[in-house]
């Protein structure tokens with residue numbers, strides 16, 4: 452039997468007989484193994500400054516946390532966009548599966564924040580000197596999320612209009628409109644996780660550079676403190692109060 456590599460890089464049956472053949476890379480690209488070539492580890496690991504370029508060794512910690520957050524946010528934005536397309540096409544359950552991934556991405560970026568508190572506030576001041584005017588307001592991933600999230604509100608409004616329901620009706624009759632209700636709950640959950648991230652981020656910022664100072668783009672830290680309660684879907688929070696008031700009347 453002759454050895455062959457298929458156009459898509461898959462190995463032939465011959466490879467399975469030859470233990471050395473499986474260690475041989477079959478993919479194109481830099482790196483000595485298919486692991487490196489597929490994940491593009493050479494380029495990925497070259498994306499962080501090396502010791503000869505550091506102003507402070509904690510630049511590596513800072514960059515790794517930040518770059519991984521950007522990757523999770525990239526995935527979150529992509530899954531949100533796809534989830535939205537499915538919901539808009541009337542395939543709400545399928546869309547919810549992708550929106551759950553967005554939830555998880557937001558959880559991961561929040562959970563990575565404590566690593567930043569491992570830097571001393573003084574060491575961070577050295578790292579900060581390397582950032583120029585770099586600011587989280589220019590985060591591509593966060594800005595993509597911000598762009599797409601409001602469209603979920605439009606989907607819910609359309610769903611309510613088609614069913615002839617008010618938001619309060621939906622919550623009272625949740626079981627009859629299960630998919631729409633699940634969408635509403637997913638939305639409030641995303642809102643809550645975004646607020647949790649903003650809260651976690653603000654605490655890290657306050658603990659690291661203080662409250663009565665400005666960020667690298669001149670924003671007072673108290674401004675990001677004030678953004679913590681910003682809600683994408685205020686109606687979904689207000690409806691809870693409406694339900695409490697309704698319960699006082701009818702239950």
Ligand code: HEM
Pocket residue numbers: 516517520521560567575585586587588590593649652655656659660665666667668669670671672675678
């Ligand atoms: C020690 C670590 C950090 C510090 C001191 C810090 C500081 C700040 C400050 C001061 C701002 C206000 C804007 C300005 O820079 O003037 C800001 C905004 C922001 N930062 Fe950070 N940050 C840190 C880590 C992170 C990480 C890991 C992320 C992950 C993506 C991030 C994402 C953002 C985002 C998205 C905003 C905009 C906030 C919003 O719109 O609510 N930051 N950050």
